[in-house]
Amino acid sequence: MDHVPAELFDRLERFYDAVPRDAARAEEFGGLVLFVREGAGWPFYARPRRDASRPPSVADIDDVRARQRELGLPEAFEWVHETTPDLLAVARSAGLAVLEAPLLVLDPVACPDPAGLTDVPVWLLDPAAPDFAVQVATRRAVAAVGFSAPGTARGDAGPAERDAAINELDLAAVEEEASRTADGRRISALAGTPAEGALACGMAMRVDDVAEIAGVATLPVARGRGLGAAVTATLAHALRQAGTDLVFLSAGSEEIARVYVRVGFRRIGTACIAEPAAVLP
Structure with a gap:
């Protein structure tokens, strides 16, 4: 892959954070934010907080999963590896299986x-x-x-x-x-x-x-x-x-x-x- 400007990844982070907010409430758990849809529709996910002072931890993942189970939501997490590289190992140590999906942009x-x-x-x-x-x-x-x-x-x-x-x-x-x-x-x-x-x-x-x-x-x-x-x-x-x-x-x-x-x-x-x-x- 060619060098990718950090500004591009920042634009993606702003997008990922913005998409759920007009249809969901945000609940924060340490370095993660869980989006809970208001009303009917496909459930959202948890992802790293843009304003977090520290990276997500195993405890944060455990807390989010407990809340997802309480609400009857899928225990789903999403993030961009290049933006939050440490989360891959943390997620796996917390008992999550991670699909590493190619991320592509249009020329x-x-x-x-x-x-x-x-x-x-x-x-x-x-x-x-x-x-x-x-x-x-x-x-x-x-x-x-x-x-x-x-x-x-x-x-x-x-x-x-x-x-x-x-x-x-x-x-x-x-x-x-x-x-x-x-x-x-x-x-x-x-x-x-x-x-x-x-x-x-x-x-x-x-x-x-x-x-x-x-x-x-x-x-x-x-x-x-x-x-x-x-x-x-x-x-x-x-x-x-x-x-x-x-x-x-x-x-x-x-x-x-x-x-x-x-x-x-x-x-x-x-x-x-x-x-x-x-x-x-």
């Missing part, structure tokens, strides 16, 4: 035209569309099926499994998604055909001029058709057009990272994602 001039990556249409979700709620539910179902079979290899799960995974969203969830999409804090994309329906998905979270692409997934039966790359490139172009200066993402493995490298991302570091050792395979 805008290297991002290809999505139309050249696949012959399958890719579109952005529009909160004004009459079927917006259905498309959001479909995006979540595609992600659930795709992430249930990690990696890039083809598999059997396809439209039938997607349709079985679609859940009707409550009004609050739809309104939150629509609000975040309308004001540019979130961008979502689907790829698919009229005959097959949605086959791949992705989304991005944006704070000011920094955005993270996440949730890129393809139904196993549709892999190998360039869909993940096309969805990622579509989101990247949309973010840049909206004035986003820094676009980044984390890959679940080196194999998956190679897909993102093909659409203009370069590795700058490692994002650590930790859970109790018995949870991760």
Whole structure:
């Protein structure tokens, strides 16, 4: 990896800290902060405090895990290794298994035209569309099926499994998604055909001029058709057009990272994602 300016990592830290704060309360435990979502929605994580006077300790992790169990939350922790390098050993000594995920940023001039990556249409979700709620539910179902079979290899799960995974969203969830999409804090994309329906998905979270692409997934039966790359490139172009200066993402493995490298991302570091050792395979 090339030398990465410290200022870039600081921008990422500000982003990671800001994303949960409009939907969660922050509880501090020594060198860590736990974000507790207010209301329904995907639960957040604990991560290093930006203003901490000391690095997180095993005791801090234990305290956070006890609080997460008390609240019925996943015992989840996230951080950037280059920013908090000592936490990797501390987390493992506290009984956590740590996924070291490649952390990549976009080189805008290297991002290809999505139309050249696949012959399958890719579109952005529009909160004004009459079927917006259905498309959001479909995006979540595609992600659930795709992430249930990690990696890039083809598999059997396809439209039938997607349709079985679609859940009707409550009004609050739809309104939150629509609000975040309308004001540019979130961008979502689907790829698919009229005959097959949605086959791949992705989304991005944006704070000011920094955005993270996440949730890129393809139904196993549709892999190998360039869909993940096309969805990622579509989101990247949309973010840049909206004035986003820094676009980044984390890959679940080196194999998956190679897909993102093909659409203009370069590795700058490692994002650590930790859970109790018995949870991760």
